[in-house]
Amino acid sequence: MADARLKVFRGTIEGGALKDYQVPVFEGMVVLDAIHHIQAHDAPDLACRWNCKAGKCGSCSAEVNGKPSLMCMTRMDSLPAGRPIVVEPMRRFPLIRDLVTDVSWNYEINKRIKPFKPKPREADGTYRMQQMDVERIQEFHKCIECFLCQDTCHVLRDHRRYEFAGPRFMIRLATLAMHPLDTENRLREIKDQFGVGYCNITKCCTEVCPEDIHITDNAIIPLKERVAGEFYDPLAWLWRLVRGKKADQRSEVH
Amino acid sequence: MERTTAAQPARIALFDTSRRDLWWVAPMATAAGLLLFVVYTTWAAFQGEHFEWGPYLSPFYSPHFAFTWWPFSPALLILWAPGGFRLTCYYYRKAYYRAFMWNPPACAVGALNHSYRGERALFIFQNLHRFFMYLAVVFVFILSYDAVRAFFFADGFGIGLGTLVLVVNAILLALFTFGCNSVRHLVGGNVDCYSCVALGKPRHQLWRLVTRFNDHHMLWAWVSLYWVGFADLYVRLVSMGVITDLRIL
Numbered sequence: 001m002a003d004a005r006l007k008v009f010r011g012t013i014e015g016g017a018l019k020d021y022q023v024p025v026f027e028g029m030v031v032l033d034a035i036h037h038i039q040a041h042d043a044p045d046l047a048c049r050w051n052c053k054a055g056k057c058g059s060c061s062a063e064v065n066g067k068p069s070l071m072c073m074t075r076m077d078s079l080p081a082g083r084p085i086v087v088e089p090m091r092r093f094p095l096i097r098d099l100v101t102d103v104s105w106n107y108e109i110n111k112r113i114k115p116f117k118p119k120p121r122e123a124d125g126t127y128r129m130q131q132m133d134v135e136r137i138q139e140f141h142k143c144i145e146c147f148l149c150q151d152t153c154h155v156l157r158d159h160r161r162y163e164f165a166g167p168r169f170m171i172r173l174a175t176l177a178m179h180p181l182d183t184e185n186r187l188r189e190i191k192d193q194f195g196v197g198y199c200n201i202t203k204c205c206t207e208v209c210p211e212d213i214h215i216t217d218n219a220i221i222p223l224k225e226r227v228a229g230e231f232y233d234p235l236a237w238l239w240r241l242v243r244g245k246k247a248d249q250r251s252e253v254h
Numbered sequence: 255m256e257r258t259t260a261a262q263p264a265r266i267a268l269f270d271t272s273r274r275d276l277w278w279v280a281p282m283a284t285a286a287g288l289l290l291f292v293v294y295t296t297w298a299a300f301q302g303e304h305f306e307w308g309p310y311l312s313p314f315y316s317p318h319f320a321f322t323w324w325p326f327s328p329a330l331l332i333l334w335a336p337g338g339f340r341l342t343c344y345y346y347r348k349a350y351y352r353a354f355m356w357n358p359p360a361c362a363v364g365a366l367n368h369s370y371r372g373e374r375a376l377f378i379f380q381n382l383h384r385f386f387m388y389l390a391v392v393f394v395f396i397l398s399y400d401a402v403r404a405f406f407f408a409d410g411f412g413i414g415l416g417t418l419v420l421v422v423n424a425i426l427l428a429l430f431t432f433g434c435n436s437v438r439h440l441v442g443g444n445v446d447c448y449s450c451v452a453l454g455k456p457r458h459q460l461w462r463l464v465t466r467f468n469d470h471h472m473l474w475a476w477v478s479l480y481w482v483g484f485a486d487l488y489v490r491l492v493s494m495g496v497i498t499d500l501r502i503l
C-alpha cells in the first residue's frame with residue numbers, strides 16, 4: 001500500500017505549526033497507529049495521550065481533518081486518500097504540547113454538581129430498581145469522558161461561555177435527574193449555575209460522541225423540558241399556586 | 255465562572271475550520287428549503303381565495319373562518335398557531351440556528367461572533383413550545399376532520415386524488431406532532447421512577463412509543479412541511495381550474 005502523508009500539529013501554547021510526516025499504511029490501520037509510527041521513527045518527542053487503543057479510555061481525543069474524533073477509532077481508509085491527513089489537538093482546551101491539551105476544567109465543573117443522594121434503603125436493607133426505571137440512564141453510563149463533545153460545543157468553543165457546564169455534564173445532570181433512587185433536586189442549578197439555556201440544541205455534541213450517546217435528544221432536551229415545566233410554565237405555576245406548593249419542591253415530595 | 259486553568263485558547267473566526275468536507279452544503283440546503291416554504295406560504299396566505307373546491311379545503315385555511323369583521327385573508331387567523339409550533343420546535347430551532355444564525359454553521363466550524371446568550375435572553379420564548387404543542391394537537395384533529403370530509407362529494411361518497419392528498423397530510427402532521435419533544439416529556443419523560451408512580455407502566459410504554467416517532471422527528475418535520483404546502487397548492491390549482499381533480503371512485 002502507498003504511504004500516507006500526515007500534517008501533525010507540533011508546538012506549545014506559545015505557538016506551533018503543522019509538520020509533515022510520511023508513514024506506511026497497513027490493513028485496518030487507525031490514525032493513532034500513524035502517530036505511534038511517527039513517534040517510533042521520526043519524532044520520539046511527539047506528545048500524545050492514549051491508553052487503550054480500543055475507544056474505551058477516552059484519552060486519544062484530537063481533531064482529525066478538522067473533525068473532533070478519537071484517533072484510535074478513526075480508520076485511515078475512512079479518510080480521503082491522496083490528501084494529507086491533518087491531526088490537531090482539541091481546539092477548545094488550553095494546549096500543553098503537540099496533541100495534548102489540559103482538560104482539567106471539566107473536572108472542576110464536575111465537582112460543582114451535587115452528588116447522588118439516594119432515598120433510604122428498604123426494610124431488608126437493599127435498594128430495588130426496575131429495568132424500566134434505569135433504561136434511560138444506562139445509555140448515559142456509556143460516556144468515556146473523552147470530552148470531544150465539550151471540545152465541539154460552540155457555546156464553549158466559539159462563544160467561550162464557560163458558565164455553561166457543557167454536554168458531558170448535562171449528561172451527568174440528566175443521569176441524576178432521572179435516577180429512580182435519587183432525592184436531590186438540581187433544577188435550579190441546571191438552569192442558573194450550569195446554564196442549560198445556553199445550549200441551542202444544534203446537536204454537534206451528538207454528532208461527535210464516539211459512544212453514540214444521543215446527548216441532545218435524550219439528556220439536554222429532557223432537562224430543558226423539566227426546567228420549562230418548573231420555571232417557565234404559567235399553567236404549572238398556577239397549578240402549584242392552587243395546591244399551595246412552591247417551585248423547587250417537586251422531588252422533595254417523594 | 256472563570257476558567258480554572260491557565261490560558262484560554264485563541265478565538266475562532268467565523269467559518270474558520272480544518273474540515274475539508276462539504277460542510278456548507280447542509281446549512282445552505284436547509285436555508286433554501288425553509289426560505290422556499292416561507293415565501294410560498296406567505297404568498298398563499300395572502301391570497302384569500304381559491305382555497306376550497308368541492309369537499310376539499312386547503313390546510314392553510316382550516317378551520318374555515320368567515321368573519322365579516324375580518325377584512326384580510328382568513329389564513330392569517332390560523333397560521334400563527336402551526337407557525338409558532340414549528341418556529342419553537344426543537345428540530346427547526348437547530349435548523350435555523352445553524353442555517354441562518356451560524357451558531358454554529360456546522361460542527362467544528364467557526365460560529366458567528368457576538369455576545370451569545372443562547373436561549374437565555376431573547377430566545378427564552380422557546381420555552382413556550384409546549385403551548386403551541388397543545389394547539390397543534392387540536393390541529394391534528396381539525397385536519398383529520400377535513401380529510402374525512404374530503405370523501406363526501408356533492409354526488410355522495412367518493413375518492414379523488416385530492417382526498418388522498420388531504421389524508422396523507424393529516425397522517426404526516428400526526429407523525430410530526432406526536433414525535434414532539436414536549437409530548438415526549440408530558441406523556442412520561444417527566445417521570446423519574448416509573449415503578450414508583452401511578453400508571454407508571456403505561457406511561458413508560460407511551461414514552462417509548464413517542465420516542466419512536468421522535469427518532470425521526472427531522473424527517474417528519476420536512477415531509478409534513480412540504481406536504482402541507484403541496485396540499486394547499488393542489489386545492490388551489492384545482493379550484494383555479496388549472497388542473498382537474500382525478501376522481502378515483
Ligand code: SF4
Pocket residue numbers: 152153154155166167198199200201202203204205206215216220
Ligand atoms: S446541542 Fe447544545 S450542548 Fe450539544 S453541542 Fe450543541 S449547543 Fe452544545
Ligand code: SF4
Pocket residue numbers: 142143144145146147148149150167168171205208209210211212213215
Ligand atoms: S458524552 Fe460522548 S463525546 Fe461527550 S465525553 Fe462522553 S463519550 Fe465523549
Ligand code: FES
Pocket residue numbers: 049050051052053054055056057058059060061070071072073
Ligand atoms: S486510546 Fe483509549 S480511547 Fe483512544
Ligand code: FES
Pocket residue numbers: 339342343344345346383387430431433434435436437471
Ligand atoms: S414539534 Fe418538534 S420538538 Fe415539538
